[in-house]
Amino acid sequence: MKIFxxxxxLLLFLMLFWxxxxxxxxxxxxxxxxxxxxxxxxxxxxxxxxxxxxxxxxSLIYSIAYIFxxxxxxxxxxxxxxxxxxxxxxxxxxxxVKVKTSLNSKTGRLILANSITLTPGTLTVETKGxxxxxxxxxxxxxxxxxxxxxxxxxxxxxxxxxxx
Amino acid sequence: xxxxLYNTSAVIALIAIVLAGYRSLKGPNVADRVVALxxxxxxxxxxxxxxxxxxxxxxYLDVAMVYALISFIGVIAIARYLERGL
Amino acid sequence: xxxxxxxxxxIGSVFLLLGALGIVRMPDVYNRMQAGxxxxxxxxxxxxTGIAIGQIECxxxxxxxxxxxxxxxxxxxxxxxxxxxxxxxxxxxxDKSVTDALADDESEKEGAV
Numbered sequence: 001m002k003i004f005x006x007x008x009x010l011l012l013f014l015m016l017f018w019x020x021x022x023x024x025x026x027x028x029x030x031x032x033x034x035x036x037x038x039x040x041x042x043x044x045x046x047x048x049x050x051x052x053x054x055x056x057x058x059s060l061i062y063s064i065a066y067i068f069x070x071x072x073x074x075x076x077x078x079x080x081x082x083x084x085x086x087x088x089x090x091x092x093x094x095x096x097v098k099v100k101t102s103l104n105s106k107t108g109r110l111i112l113a114n115s116i117t118l119t120p121g122t123l124t125v126e127t128k129g130x131x132x133x134x135x136x137x138x139x140x141x142x143x144x145x146x147x148x149x150x151x152x153x154x155x156x157x158x159x160x161x162x163x164x
Numbered sequence: 165x166x167x168x169l170y171n172t173s174a175v176i177a178l179i180a181i182v183l184a185g186y187r188s189l190k191g192p193n194v195a196d197r198v199v200a201l202x203x204x205x206x207x208x209x210x211x212x213x214x215x216x217x218x219x220x221x222x223x224y225l226d227v228a229m230v231y232a233l234i235s236f237i238g239v240i241a242i243a244r245y246l247e248r249g250l
Numbered sequence: 251x252x253x254x255x256x257x258x259x260x261i262g263s264v265f266l267l268l269g270a271l272g273i274v275r276m277p278d279v280y281n282r283m284q285a286g287x288x289x290x291x292x293x294x295x296x297x298x299t300g301i302a303i304g305q306i307e308c309x310x311x312x313x314x315x316x317x318x319x320x321x322x323x324x325x326x327x328x329x330x331x332x333x334x335x336x337x338x339x340x341x342x343x344x345d346k347s348v349t350d351a352l353a354d355d356e357s358e359k360e361g362a363v
Contacts, residue, residue: 020312078265078292081285085272094281095349096337117326118291123284124326125333133355135280135333142349166304169256173263173297180263180270187273187282195279195336202328203273203286206321207266210297213314217301225313232317236324243331247338 005055011037059162066158070115073154077120084137095139096125099132099148103156108163115155122151174214181207198242205235255303262296265289278344279336287329294321 018033084091103109113124113132121137134151141147181204188200209228216224272285295318302314343350 017316020316074288074292077288078268081272081288082265082268085268085275085285090275090277092276092281094278094344096280096343096353097349098355113330114323114326117330118288118322121284123280123287123333124330125280125337128355135284137281137284139349166252166256169253169260170301170304173256173259173300176260176263176267177297180267183267183270183274187270193279193341195332195339195341196282198332199279199282199286199329200273202332203269203290206290206294206325207270209317209321210262210266210294213298213301213317216310217305222310222313225310225317229313229317229320232320232324236328239328240331243328243335246335 007041009055011041014040062158062161066155066162069154069158070118073115073119077118080120091138093138094135095142096133096135097139097142097147098144099134099152100130100144101132101148101152101156102130103159103163105163108159111163112152112155112159116151119151119155170214170217174211177207177211177214181211194246198239202235202239205231209235252304255300255305257300258303259297259300262293262298262300265293265296269293279341280333280343283329283333287325291322291325294318 014037015033018037019030022029022033101109101112103112109127113127116122116124116132116134123135123137124132125135126133132152134147136147136151141150184200184203184207188197188204191197191200209232212224212228212231216222216228266289269286269289272289273282276282276285298314298318302311305311337353
């Protein structure tokens, strides 16, 4: 039953992209899209992008909140980079630190790594097991726990609810 | 008024491409060059969309989309190659 | 409306320029990647949004939306792959760097074997 639900979710997601790419005013395009997506789902049984997504009301609300948190972090990181680049002294203090994540799902980890790359002054370099190695443009602590608290926890709070 | 703003932004994006191209020519090692090339392709995507709006051709947006796809796959392929050879 | 779109596009192009400037000014490849990825992501987002606002009467808004989503999702992935490859082939961090936990862990593992 769970797998069936995930398939439906993936079908709706692919259909949304197809409709955005073409348009809604041609019936044959929509019929062709439905057929192609069904064939894709039949032949690629393991193509489950959202296999970890929890389908509850709370996770939907958290997803929408997460988009805003992410956009705010993106804008802040850009202002941060702008000040650093425009400053003639180039105030950087870089280094690679190690942080730990408590997420279990693969999709959640992918989104977490992407979000870390787009937040102020951090860039994911390598992932090994539960640990991320992060290039930090302004290292303030080398301790694993404290670095995890500063970099990861603000996103983890949301992603834990969304992906479990 | 709006035209002036759009054209100015296109010129600024072109200057950005020239700056990134300087790094891609000068870059001390291969990773620097690839990063500069990545930035250049992303700015080019913006400029292709600008040209699409200028010429009022929706089909040019598909060009931008395919260009984004190819640049992404190209960078991933180069990274794989650097890591363990083809 | 078109003027508002033009202003958004102008801000986006300024971020693109800052990204390119960061690429030229930063001392090593990882810092360059930071500047390049972040500034170009937001810059492209604003640039394309501005053009979509200016051209609101045509059907191309959805395509621009897909393009923006694609860039937001793939830009960090490609920079992550490049940073990993650069560290793997041993491109050094700049002299200003404080710590390199990844290199420490890797040398530790080799010592254990």
